[in-house]
Amino acid sequence: MGLASASLFRTCGAYVILAGRSEARLETARQRLGDAQTLAFDITDSEQVTEALSRLPEESLDCLVVTAARVTHGPFAEQPVAEVREMFEARFWGAYGLVRAALPYMRAGGAIVLFSGVLSRRPGMNCAGLGAACAAVEALTRGLALELGPRLRVNCIAPGMVRTELHDRVPEERREAMFRSTGESLPVGRIGAPEEIARAVLLAATNGYMTGHVLDVDGGHTIRQYATRQ
Numbered sequence: 419m420g421l422a423s424a425s426l427f428r429t430c431g432a433y434v435i436l437a438g439r440s441e442a443r444l445e446t447a448r449q450r451l452g453d454a455q456t457l458a459f460d461i462t463d464s465e466q467v468t469e470a471l472s473r474l475p476e477e478s479l480d481c482l483v484v485t486a487a488r489v490t491h492g493p494f495a496e497q498p499v500a501e502v503r504e505m506f507e508a509r510f511w512g513a514y515g516l517v518r519a520a521l522p523y524m525r526a527g528g529a530i531v532l533f534s535g536v537l538s539r540r541p542g543m544n545c546a547g548l549g550a551a552c553a554a555v556e557a558l559t560r561g562l563a564l565e566l567g568p569r570l571r572v573n574c575i576a577p578g579m580v581r582t583e584l585h586d587r588v589p590e591e592r593r594e595a596m597f598r599s600t601g602e603s604l605p606v607g608r609i610g611a612p613e614e615i616a617r618a619v620l621l622a623a624t625n626g627y628m629t630g631h632v633l634d635v636d637g638g639h640t641i642r643q644y645a646t647r648q
């Protein structure tokens with residue numbers, strides 16, 4: 419979704435900077451986009467974050483979009499607590515630390531777009547920790563919007579299920595079955611595409627009257643029926 423957003427921003431004439439942990443993956447993404455800068459860092463490593471950002475001129479960023487996150491699932495009583503802590507480390511503390519470090523690099527009038535997920539308000543089995551981490555990011559969004567305004571706006575995108583590399587570790591057959599059954603349970607009848615989320619990111623980045631908002635882009639996940647539609 420980060421790459422799809424960068425691609426849409428490019429189409430709109432923006433200069434984009436791609437970030438992630440892997441130099442090789444960043445280079446592949448950069449080649450797809452054409453003219454773009456890359457910054458390799460791990461969002462959970464504050465020293466790497468500080469060093470990477472120091473390569474940018476101060477007050478040079480109009481928009482910061484944070485999609486990096488770790489996902490873990492498991493039955494509450496069985497999932498190792500350390501695993502859930504690691505997820506909070508990337509998803510919540512990663513976003514928290516990056517926004518803090520990026521403040522001097524943000525231009526007045528700029529926008530920050532964070533990412534959560536529908537699980538924050540519509541829980542799923544084996545996802546209690548993940549839902550809580552998403553809810554923490556949403557609360558952070560509202561707090562930051564209040565505190566950083568009017569200099570900056572802060573919003574959060576809460577996607578439903580979207581076909582991305584995030585799901586690649588699920589074996590293909592199981593993954594496609596999951597996409598199909600989730601899609602069928604949604605009012606729109608299918609799961610989402612990264613490009614559809616990118617349009618919501620662009621809205622949050624450019625609408626100057628929108629801040630402190632959590633935008634569900636989920637095919638109607640939060641209002642779906644419990645049973646699959648007949």
Ligand SMILES: NC(=O)c1ccc[n+]([C@@H]2O[C@H](COP(=O)([O-])OP(=O)(O)OC[C@H]3O[C@@H](n4cnc5c(N)ncnc54)[C@H](OP(=O)(O)O)[C@@H]3O)[C@@H](O)[C@H]2O)c1
Pocket residue numbers: 419420437438439440443459460461462485486487488489508512533534535536576577578579580581582583584585
């Ligand atoms: N896809 C869905 O169905 C879905 C649903 C609800 C919510 N979400 C949330 O939406 C956001 C975007 O999801 P996505 O599906 O686009 O994820 P994705 O395809 O897995 O992409 C995540 C990106 O973040 C980078 N990243 C991961 N960990 C990082 C770290 N520690 N430091 C720096 N970069 C890191 C990854 O690159 P490297 O691995 O190369 O670092 C990758 O480019 C996430 O917060 C996700 O949890 C996704």
